[in-house]
Amino acid sequence: MRIALFITCFNDTMFPGTGKAVVRLLERLGHTVDFPQEQGCCGQMHFNTGYRREAVPLARRFAEVFRGYEAVVTPSGSCAAMVRDHHRVLQPDLAPPPVYELSELLVDVLGVTDVGAWFPHRVTYHPTCHSMRMLRVGDRPLRLLRAVRGIDLVELPAAESCCGFGGTFALKNPDTSNAMLADKVHHVRATGAEVLCAGDNSCLMHIGGALSRTRTGIATRHLAEILAATEEDADEHPS
Amino acid sequence: MNTPHDSVVWLGAPAFPEAARSALADTRLRKNLRKATGTIREKRLAATGELDDWEELRAAGAAVKRRTLRHLDRYLEQLEESVARAGGTVHWAADAAEANRIVTELVTATGEREVVKVKSMATQEIGLNEALAAAGISAYETDLAELIVQLAGDHPSHILVPAIHRGRAEIREIFRRGMGDRGRPAPDGLSDEPAALAEAARLHLRDKFLRAKVAVSGANFACADTGTIGVVESEGNGRMCLTLPDTLITVMGIEKVLPSFADLEVFLQLLPRSSTGERMNPYTSMWTGTVAGDGPRAFHLVLLDNGRTATLRDPVGRQALACIRCSACLNVCPVYERTGGHAYGSVYPGPIGAVLTPQLMGVGQASSLPFASTLCGACYDACPVKIDIPEVLVHLRAAEVDAKRGGVPTPEALAMKAAAGVLGSPRRLAAAQRAAAATGRLSARRGSIRRLPGPLSRWSDTRDTPAPPRESFRAWWRRTRTGPTAEDER
Numbered sequence: 001m002r003i004a005l006f007i008t009c010f011n012d013t014m015f016p017g018t019g020k021a022v023v024r025l026l027e028r029l030g031h032t033v034d035f036p037q038e039q040g041c042c043g044q045m046h047f048n049t050g051y052r053r054e055a056v057p058l059a060r061r062f063a064e065v066f067r068g069y070e071a072v073v074t075p076s077g078s079c080a081a082m083v084r085d086h087h088r089v090l091q092p093d094l095a096p097p098p099v100y101e102l103s104e105l106l107v108d109v110l111g112v113t114d115v116g117a118w119f120p121h122r123v124t125y126h127p128t129c130h131s132m133r134m135l136r137v138g139d140r141p142l143r144l145l146r147a148v149r150g151i152d153l154v155e156l157p158a159a160e161s162c163c164g165f166g167g168t169f170a171l172k173n174p175d176t177s178n179a180m181l182a183d184k185v186h187h188v189r190a191t192g193a194e195v196l197c198a199g200d201n202s203c204l205m206h207i208g209g210a211l212s213r214t215r216t217g218i219a220t221r222h223l224a225e226i227l228a229a230t231e232e233d234a235d236e237h238p239s
Numbered sequence: 240m241n242t243p244h245d246s247v248v249w250l251g252a253p254a255f256p257e258a259a260r261s262a263l264a265d266t267r268l269r270k271n272l273r274k275a276t277g278t279i280r281e282k283r284l285a286a287t288g289e290l291d292d293w294e295e296l297r298a299a300g301a302a303v304k305r306r307t308l309r310h311l312d313r314y315l316e317q318l319e320e321s322v323a324r325a326g327g328t329v330h331w332a333a334d335a336a337e338a339n340r341i342v343t344e345l346v347t348a349t350g351e352r353e354v355v356k357v358k359s360m361a362t363q364e365i366g367l368n369e370a371l372a373a374a375g376i377s378a379y380e381t382d383l384a385e386l387i388v389q390l391a392g393d394h395p396s397h398i399l400v401p402a403i404h405r406g407r408a409e410i411r412e413i414f415r416r417g418m419g420d421r422g423r424p425a426p427d428g429l430s431d432e433p434a435a436l437a438e439a440a441r442l443h444l445r446d447k448f449l450r451a452k453v454a455v456s457g458a459n460f461a462c463a464d465t466g467t468i469g470v471v472e473s474e475g476n477g478r479m480c481l482t483l484p485d486t487l488i489t490v491m492g493i494e495k496v497l498p499s500f501a502d503l504e505v506f507l508q509l510l511p512r513s514s515t516g517e518r519m520n521p522y523t524s525m526w527t528g529t530v531a532g533d534g535p536r537a538f539h540l541v542l543l544d545n546g547r548t549a550t551l552r553d554p555v556g557r558q559a560l561a562c563i564r565c566s567a568c569l570n571v572c573p574v575y576e577r578t579g580g581h582a583y584g585s586v587y588p589g590p591i592g593a594v595l596t597p598q599l600m601g602v603g604q605a606s607s608l609p610f611a612s613t614l615c616g617a618c619y620d621a622c623p624v625k626i627d628i629p630e631v632l633v634h635l636r637a638a639e640v641d642a643k644r645g646g647v648p649t650p651e652a653l654a655m656k657a658a659a660g661v662l663g664s665p666r667r668l669a670a671a672q673r674a675a676a677a678t679g680r681l682s683a684r685r686g687s688i689r690r691l692p693g694p695l696s697r698w699s700d701t702r703d704t705p706a707p708p709r710e711s712f713r714a715w716w717r718r719t720r721t722g723p724t725a726e727d728e729r
Binding site: 007009011012013014015016017019020035037038039040041043045046047048049050051052053054055057058061129130132133134160161162164165166167168169170171172173174175176177178179180181205206208209210212213 | 255256259260263269573574577578610611612613614615616617619620633636637638639640641651652655656658659662663664665668671672675687689694695697698700701702703704705707708710711712713715716717720721
């Protein structure tokens with residue numbers, strides 16, 4: 001299948017490794033990945049902060065760049081939700097192509113849960129709010145993770161509780177954000193995991209920022225990176 | 240400037256972020272809230288999870304409310320007729336001041352100087368107790384938690400559990416200090432055992448019930464077809480107020496009307512399961528006008544607008560008027576769980592307060608509240624009438640931003656405009672990525688940045704940030720998947 005990758009501006013700039021992992025994973029499964037180079041941002045930050053006017057051209061560009069694709073994959077639950085739920089709010093005449101968050105594409109469209117990954121580490125999974133409550137990905141990410149060889153998947157207490165990021169919320173309400181973050185870090189630590197996994201690098205950067213500041217030694221990995229890992233790249237050790 | 244609605248918010252309350260800061264520093268408050276919201280969350284999940292048709296009930300509740308709001312004028316006039324037919328009198332109040340004036344005149348006409356009160360959000364919203372006090376009339380709250388709040392001279396911090404911010408040791412002190420001034424004092428040697436505290440409240444309130452000639456209540460529902468008004472509660476104190484006095488005055492927001500008595504079948508399931516996590520609340524009182532020889536001899540229904548008609552004009556925002564005040568959204572909200580209700584500075588705290596308060600007040604008021612959410616969506620999932628609170632929050636944020644356009648742009652507005660320019664152009668985005676990588680590497684140590692400038696320091700105070708990588712994804716793709724271009728070889 002030919003699949004277009006919407007990398008998202010944030011992953012593009014800050015976490016290119018996640019994009020590379022998506023490409024590696026999908027190609028390993030026998031699919032062709034396109035990266036339309038004219039792509040930009042879905043406008044989520046603008047939309048959620050109240051700057052709708054500024055988000056409109058971004059949504060328009062998205063529809064133009066990805067027009068005609070049978071499937072678009074993105075390694076971000078919140079950006080997938082933005083395109084699917086909100087582009088039409090911005091511009092009722094917009095008809096974005098089908099956009100899938102990575103776990104949705106794998107499980108629903110490609111019909112796989114065992115992607116042949118190997119990741120011999122203790123991992124806990126944080127279901128990000130928008131993937132859970134807007135996209136309703138349910139247990140798809142967990143089904144994918146459970147099929148990873150060598151993984152020791154441990155349950156995160158109060159997993160469904162928001163980490164406190166919320167985009168510009170973390171800057172507008174820093175004290176409340178910190179209080180939520182502290183509880184999330186407490187729960188992550190309680191699992192004894194070496195690696196915290198999620199389907200959104202924004203939430204992961206938020207929690208990971210505190211895991212790093214408090215020297216917990218717990219690494220963060222996007223779901224794509226765990227699913228892309230194989231025994232061949234055993235050198236790659238979470239650090 | 241005073242607006243007609245300004246009792247919805249507390250005068251002088253700071254914006255949410257500042258109010259939250261002091262609330263978050265109160266460790267006892269944090270502990271009380273965590274315990275209380277955690278317990279009630281579990282109970283609600285159990286009570287809603289046991290019904291196979293819970294989702295159908297939610298859909299039915301949402302549909303009834305939507306239909307009611309679409310034809311609100313018709314149902315309200317029908318309600319007025321039904322209440323009048325049953326022997327009650329209906330009064331219309333455009334705002335808080337008018338509602339307060341009506342109630343004050345009604346009480347004054349009875350010759351009484353005291354009223355007992357059933358727990359009511361509408362009368363909190365209009366500041367009725369204060370208005371009555373100004374007219375020399377004492378209003379006694381009879382809901383246990385409202386009594387605690389009133390004796391402490393405090394504000395409620397939760398829709399259902401107004402004293403959720405108080406622990407039992409605090410409550411004992413409040414009773415010991417406050418009860419004597421307002422009636423029967425607390426018993427000597429009062430302990431902080433819940434049973435002892437409840438007994439003290441019972442004795443204190445029993446005097447009021449037996450003496451009261453006038454009661455004031457709110458309403459959970461009013462059925463347009465029969466004129467029946469309903470109040471649900473847990474303690475039975477409401478039942479005392481609704482049955483013992485000679486005169487009953489009910490203040491009700493206009494959105495509380497239901498088309499028919501049969502609709503209660505849906506709402507009497509949705510409300511208790513969502514609010515207290517019970518299959519059925521202990522006391523459900525319903526009355527239809529007056530009945531000779533039983534209950535109040537005079538019944539007045541005050542229908543309150545106070546910003547609701549204006550809210551109804553907004554096709555997205557109007558869904559907030561479907562709220563049945565169950566407070567499930569407060570109990571599941573990760574923000575409310577940390578800050579408590581006072582930080583919202585409003586009679587209506589939590590997620591529903593963040594969408595209701597600014598709308599009842601008008602745009603530009605309570606403007607920090609729509610931003611007091613991470614948009615995590617837990618409130619929407621919990622709402623028994625499916626109010627899409629995140630949708631309304633984002634809608635109100637846009638209204639707030641748009642209201643400020645045209646003046647001197649804020650730093651945030653400038654940053655958002657600049658970001659839109661960069662993110663809308665792959666060429667400018669690539670250039671910005673190269674610049675970010677270069678500056679990021681300079682300030683990074685071992686791949687992470689510990690301090691960010693300006694407002695971003697609010698982030699970096701507690702979080703490390705990874706240094707932007709040398710090569711963006713798009714640059715990697717171009718280098719490895721397409722032929723080199725002139726720009727790559729710059």
